[in-house]
Amino acid sequence: MMEEQARMxxxxxxxxxxxxxxxxxxxxxxxxxxxxxxxxxxxxxxGDILHQxxxxxxxxxxxxxxxxxxxxxxxxKPALFSVLCEIxxxxxxxxxxxxxxxxPDPQLMRLDNMLLAEGVSGPEKGGGSAAAAAAAAAAxxxxxxxxxxxxxxxxxxxxxxxxxxxLEKYEQACNEFTTHVMNLLREQSRTRPISPKEIERMVGIxxxxxxxxxxxxxxxxxxxxxxxxxxxxxxxxxxxxxxxxATEILNEYFYSHLSNPYPSEExxxxxxKKCSITVxxxxxxxxxxxxxxxxxxxxxxxxxxxxAAKTAVTATHAVAAAIQNSQAxxxxxxxxxxxxxxxxxxxxxxxxxxxxxTNMFTGSSASFNLPNSGDMFMSMQSLNGASYQGAQVxxxxxxxxxxxxxxxxxxxxxxxxxxxxxxxxxxxxxxxGWHDAPTPTSVTSPNEGPGSVHSDTxx
DNA sequence: TTTTATGATTCGTA
DNA sequence: TACGAATCATAAAA
Numbered sequence: 001m002m003e004e005q006a007r008m009x010x011x012x013x014x015x016x017x018x019x020x021x022x023x024x025x026x027x028x029x030x031x032x033x034x035x036x037x038x039x040x041x042x043x044x045x046x047g048d049i050l051h052q053x054x055x056x057x058x059x060x061x062x063x064x065x066x067x068x069x070x071x072x073x074x075x076x077k078p079a080l081f082s083v084l085c086e087i088x089x090x091x092x093x094x095x096x097x098x099x100x101x102x103x104p105d106p107q108l109m110r111l112d113n114m115l116l117a118e119g120v121s122g123p124e125k126g127g128g129s130a131a132a133a134a135a136a137a138a139a140x141x142x143x144x145x146x147x148x149x150x151x152x153x154x155x156x157x158x159x160x161x162x163x164x165x166x167l168e169k170y171e172q173a174c175n176e177f178t179t180h181v182m183n184l185l186r187e188q189s190r191t192r193p194i195s196p197k198e199i200e201r202m203v204g205i206x207x208x209x210x211x212x213x214x215x216x217x218x219x220x221x222x223x224x225x226x227x228x229x230x231x232x233x234x235x236x237x238x239x240x241x242x243x244x245x246a247t248e249i250l251n252e253y254f255y256s257h258l259s260n261p262y263p264s265e266e267x268x269x270x271x272x273k274k275c276s277i278t279v280x281x282x283x284x285x286x287x288x289x290x291x292x293x294x295x296x297x298x299x300x301x302x303x304x305x306x307x308a309a310k311t312a313v314t315a316t317h318a319v320a321a322a323i324q325n326s327q328a329x330x331x332x333x334x335x336x337x338x339x340x341x342x343x344x345x346x347x348x349x350x351x352x353x354x355x356x357x358t359n360m361f362t363g364s365s366a367s368f369n370l371p372n373s374g375d376m377f378m379s380m381q382s383l384n385g386a387s388y389q390g391a392q393v394x395x396x397x398x399x400x401x402x403x404x405x406x407x408x409x410x411x412x413x414x415x416x417x418x419x420x421x422x423x424x425x426x427x428x429x430x431x432x433g434w435h436d437a438p439t440p441t442s443v444t445s446p447n448e449g450p451g452s453v454h455s456d457t458x459x
Numbered sequence: 460t461t462t463t464a465t466g467a468t469t470c471g472t473a
Numbered sequence: 474t475a476c477g478a479a480t481c482a483t484a485a486a487a
Contacts, residue, residue, distance in 0.1 A: 239465070239467070239483050240483090241464085241466075241485080242465090281466080281467090287477075287478095288467085291477060291478065292465085295478095
């Protein structure tokens with residue numbers, strides 16, 4: 001300590017060397033009573049001032065205050081202050097120079113980006129709605145989708161509010177503290193060498209400190225958002241079985257399009273709408289269903305028969321209505337809308353018998369090319385243990401004219417249903433894959449009335 | 460508690 | 474990019 005003082009005094013006694021010629025250089029009048037005297041006198045004067053400064057702490061407060069005032073008014077004060085500042089600057093800058101640069105913190109940038117993306121920072125309007133929508137979409141499910149969506153948004157808004165309140169608090173505190181420190185330093189600069197540059201630097205340090213606190217706030221906000229998101233993603237992973245009705249609709253479509261269980265995009269949309277699920281859930285369902293069906297056809301046989309009977313009964317009713325309708329109308333009703341070729345129909349009808357046998361005997365996907373020797377009607381009865389009116393549909397249809405077939409197509413919407421009264425894996429090829437088949441473009445429930453649109457059968 | 464069913468995800472492929 | 478296959482995770486049944 002004493003060494004430092006001595007060194008400083010030594011440095012200051014050579015102020016002229018530092019470029020501040022006390023004699024005229026700064027326009028200062030020479031020390032009183034020593035006008036025109038030599039350098040020894042000036043040194044003596046400066047040494048005296050420095051001594052007073054160094055010993056000021058040893059004195060009582062009043063004494064020190066008085067001395068301080070005296071020193072402030074001393075004519076050498078500005079020069080001395082300037083020199084001290086310069087020395088301080090020189091030593092200080094070399095130390096802090098490296099810290100002066102403020103490279104953008106990558107972590108802070110990441111946090112900022114995330115907060116912006118999540119809608120926590122950035123514009124208020126619709127804040128987070130995109131993220132919320134994404135999370136809600138990922139959550140899947142229809143009915144409670146909107147509930148989850150709004151729940152997510154409410155929580156996000158809460159986080160956003162807390163974030164902004166805290167941020168505002170920090171900024172306010174930062175400003176207050178900065179102002180306070182600046183005032184303090186300005187005040188102190190009257191008695192000790194503090195240059196404006198140094199004050200500026202101090203402000204920078206304060207801001208950095210506060211921004212590190214802000215980063216903590218941003219980090220915890222991000223964490224909160226992540227937790228919120230993960231909770232919604234968990235909700236997605238928390239599987240919920242589809243409703244019985246939805247499963248039925250999907251199964252009906254699957255087994256009635258067993259030859260080609262690949263619903264088109266339109267069909268998927270329609271199914272999704274009917275089942276109150278998303279299109280991707282429909283895709284998932286069909287993906288799972290196809291693979292699980294193929295893996296163990298035997299296991300699904302009962303289910304297949306069930307849906308076959310179900311849809312066939314519906315189809316029968318529809319056909320009966322259609323026949324009645326056609327009979328009620330003139331027998332000369334033109335078959336303007338029917339486009340399916342008669343040969344095709346015959347062929348499909350025969351194929352259905354084959355597939356029926358396949359179901360009965362094997363359940364294997366590769367063996368549907370059994371001899372065409374089965375009796376559809378009998379098979380149905382033996383399999384289901386119940387009379388199967390729908391089995392007669394094929395015969396009826398074959399015996400009726402195009403008008404009726406047209407009516408059937410219009411009524412049921414499922415050409416496959418008629419072709420395969422008992423749904424079978426006839427569409428599976430020997431390699432375990434489904435044959436290429438035209439993709440149906442529309443979905444129609446067998447429960448639907450005749451007014452429905454059946455684009456997949458009208459071409 | 461164990462097993463089965465089922466919706467979702469991931470990854471490789473054509 | 475849609476699909477198959479494998480797998481995960483959880484609901485539901487045994």
